[in-house]
Amino acid sequence: MKFFMRCDHVALGFCVVVASAFIAPTEADAQVYKCVRGGEVRYQQQPCESAVGQTELSVPESSGVRIGPSHKSTAQRNPPAAVSARNEPPPALPAARANSPGCNFPWRPLPPDALIYAVTLSGGRHGSGFPIDESGEEVQIEEIIVNQPGKRVALLLSFTNSTAWFMKWTPGTEILAVWASGNNRQGVAGLPKSVPLLRTDEKFDKSPCGWFAFYVQHFPRANEVSLKAFQRPVTATVTLGRENWVGAKPDPNIPLQWSDEVTVRSLESKEGWNHGRMALVRLEREGYVRKAFRKEVWDWEDQWAKKNDVPPVQNLQRPGRPTDEVDFYVVQKPFHVPNLMGGNLLVPKGMSPPTGDMTLIGILDWNTLTCCGGACHRLGIQLYPRCGQPR
Numbered sequence: 001m002k003f004f005m006r007c008d009h010v011a012l013g014f015c016v017v018v019a020s021a022f023i024a025p026t027e028a029d030a031q032v033y034k035c036v037r038g039g040e041v042r043y044q045q046q047p048c049e050s051a052v053g054q055t056e057l058s059v060p061e062s063s064g065v066r067i068g069p070s071h072k073s074t075a076q077r078n079p080p081a082a083v084s085a086r087n088e089p090p091p092a093l094p095a096a097r098a099n100s101p102g103c104n105f106p107w108r109p110l111p112p113d114a115l116i117y118a119v120t121l122s123g124g125r126h127g128s129g130f131p132i133d134e135s136g137e138e139v140q141i142e143e144i145i146v147n148q149p150g151k152r153v154a155l156l157l158s159f160t161n162s163t164a165w166f167m168k169w170t171p172g173t174e175i176l177a178v179w180a181s182g183n184n185r186q187g188v189a190g191l192p193k194s195v196p197l198l199r200t201d202e203k204f205d206k207s208p209c210g211w212f213a214f215y216v217q218h219f220p221r222a223n224e225v226s227l228k229a230f231q232r233p234v235t236a237t238v239t240l241g242r243e244n245w246v247g248a249k250p251d252p253n254i255p256l257q258w259s260d261e262v263t264v265r266s267l268e269s270k271e272g273w274n275h276g277r278m279a280l281v282r283l284e285r286e287g288y289v290r291k292a293f294r295k296e297v298w299d300w301e302d303q304w305a306k307k308n309d310v311p312p313v314q315n316l317q318r319p320g321r322p323t324d325e326v327d328f329y330v331v332q333k334p335f336h337v338p339n340l341m342g343g344n345l346l347v348p349k350g351m352s353p354p355t356g357d358m359t360l361i362g363i364l365d366w367n368t369l370t371c372c373g374g375a376c377h378r379l380g381i382q383l384y385p386r387c388g389q390p391r
Contacts, residue, residue, distance in 0.1 A: 102208035105229055107177035107196035110154055114176060115235045115247070118156040118222040119144065120214035121163070122241040128164070129281075132267045133185035133204045136276010136340055137162045141264055144240060145256060148173050148247035154230055155246070156222065158182050158214040164264050166190045168256040173247070179229055181211045187267035190258040198229075279338035280329070289329035292346050295322035296330065300346060300364050301378065307369050310379075328364070328375075337361060344375040358388030 110116075127138035139162045146153055149172035157165050157180040167190035169175060179198045180186035185205055188197055200207040212225045216239070223233040238246050250256075273282045283289050298318060305311065320326075328344045337356030344362040347353045353363055362375030376384035 100208050100210060100228075103210070105177075105179075105196075105209065106198055107154075110176060110230050110232075111152060114152045114154055114230075115148060116154045116156070116226050116230055116232065117146075117246050118214060118219050118226065118234045118237045119158070119246060120216070120219070120237075120239055121159050122239050123216060124161060125163075128264070130265075130268045131162065131272025131275075131278045132164060132187050132269050133162055133201075134269065134272050134275045135162055135184045135203065136272075136278055137184065138278060138281075139164050139187065139267070141166060142240065143168065143244055145169065145245040145250055146173050146175060146247055147245050147250040151247070152176050153247070154178070156181075156212075156214075156225055156229070156234070157186060157188070158212055159186070160184070160213050160215045163187070164189060164267050166258070166264055168258045170250050170254055171257060177230075179225070182213050185269075187264070189262045189264045189267060191262060192259040193261050274338045276338075276340050277342065279341040280343045283335060284329065288333055288335045289331055289345065291325040292328035292330045293322065294318070294320050294324045294326050296346060297326055297328055297364070297378075298322070300366060300369075303366075304364075304369050304371070304379065344373075353387075355388075358386065361387045363387050 121142060125140035125142055128141050129138055131137065132139040141164045142159075143166045144157075146155070146167070146169040149170055152174045154177045155175065157163075157178060160183045162184040163182065164187040165180060167175070167178075167188060175191065175195055177196045177198075178188055178191065179200075180188050181200045183202045185201050185203075186199055188199065191197065198207070198209065199205050200209060200211040202211050202213070205211075209228075212221050214220075214222065214237075219234075219237045222237055226232065226234045240246075243249070272278055280289070284291070328346050330346045330348065331351050331354065334352045335354050335356075337354050337358060339357055340360060341357065342360035345354065345364070347363060347365045347367065349366045351367075353365060353367075354361070358373070360373075362371070362373030364371050364375050371379060371381070372385045372387040
C-alpha cells in the first residue's frame with residue numbers, strides 16, 4: 001500500500017492522504033488520527049489536541065504509515081495558479097472507499113462545475129394504477145422540473161415507496177447523470193437513453209453500488225452517496241411538494257423539454273400484478289371478485305348474529321347507504337390467493353372459498369356463517385382464527 005500527500009492548502013493547516021491502490025479486504029485495519037498543525041503532520045492512535053486539522057483514517061497495518069513520531073510535510077505548499085479555490089472539487093476519496101467491490105457507475109467523472117442535487121418527496125402521491133415492481137404497491141408518479149440554464153446537473157433521486165420520476169428540464173439545462181434508489185423500485189422516464197442512469201433499491205434492483213432512501217425531508221446519507229458516486233458532496237437537498245422544481249424557480253412561460261424514448265408506462269412490471277394489493281386489482285379486473293355493497297355485508301352480519309344468539313345491529317345505527325360499495329369483495333369464481341395479497345372477501349352460498357396465501361385475508365363465509373381474519377373485527381371478536389386454518 002502506497003500513500004502520497006496532497007497539500008493544496010497547507011497554509012490553512014489542511015492536508016489529505018490519498019491511497020494509490022485498493023486496500024485488500026484481508027488486511028487488518030488500524031484506527032488512526034492524522035493531526036496537522038503548523039505544517040507538521042502526526043499520526044497517532046489518540047484524538048488530536050485540537051479538532052481543527054484532525055482526520056480519522058482506517059489504515060491497513062501493513063501500509064507503512066508510522067504512528068507516533070512526527071514528520072514535516074515536504075509536499076508543494078502553493079496550489080497551481082490555473083486552479084481557483086472556488087471551482088476546485090473536494091479531495092478525492094481514498095480508492096478503497098470510493099467504490100464498493102464490483103461497483104461500476106455508468107457515468108464518467110463529472111466536470112468541476114457540475115451541480116449535484118439530492119431529491120425526495122414531501123409525502124406519498126396518488127397511485128398510477130399499475131406496478132413497477134413486486135412490492136404489491138401501485139407506482140406513484142412524480143413530475144420533476146430541473147431548471148439550471150447554462151449548468152450541468154447530476155441527480156440523486158429517492159423515496160421509500162415505488163416511484164416513477166418523470167423528468168423535464170428547461171432549455172440550456174444539461175442533465176449528466178441520475179442515480180435513483182429507494183426501499184422499493186424507482187423508475188425514471190422522460191430522459192433520453194443516452195443519459196447515464198443507475199437504478200438500485202433494497203428489495204429488487206440489488207447492486208454492488210448499494211442503495212439509499214431519502215424520505216420526507218430527511219437526507220441521512222446524501223453526502224456519503226454523492227461522494228461515492230461523484231467524488232464530491234451534494235450542492236443542495238430538495239424536497240418536492242407543490243413546487244416540483246430543482247434549481248432555480250422556472251419561468252412558467254418557458255417551454256419545457258423531455259424525451260419520449262422512455263415513457264412512464266414502459267416501466268410497468270407484468271410480474272407485479274401477482275403480488276399484494278395489485279393482485280387484488282387484477283382479480284377484480286379479470287372477474288374473480290367484485291366490490292360488495294353495504295347491504296350484502298349487513299345481511300351476513302344479521303344472519304351470523306341470529307345463529308350466535310347475538311342482538312342484531314339495527315340498520316338505523318349503521319352508517320352509509322345500503323347501496324354504497326364497501327372495502328369487501330364478493331367471490332365470483334374460485335381462485336388461488338397470490339403472494340401477500342390482502343383484502344376482505346364475502347363468499348356466497350355454493351361458492352368455494354379461495355386457497356393460497358391467506359396471511360392477510362379476511363373472509364365472511366355464507367356456507368358456514370363463520371368468519372376468519374380481519375373481517376371478524378366488524379363483529380367485535382377479539383380472538384379469531386386465521387383464514388386457511390381449521391375453524
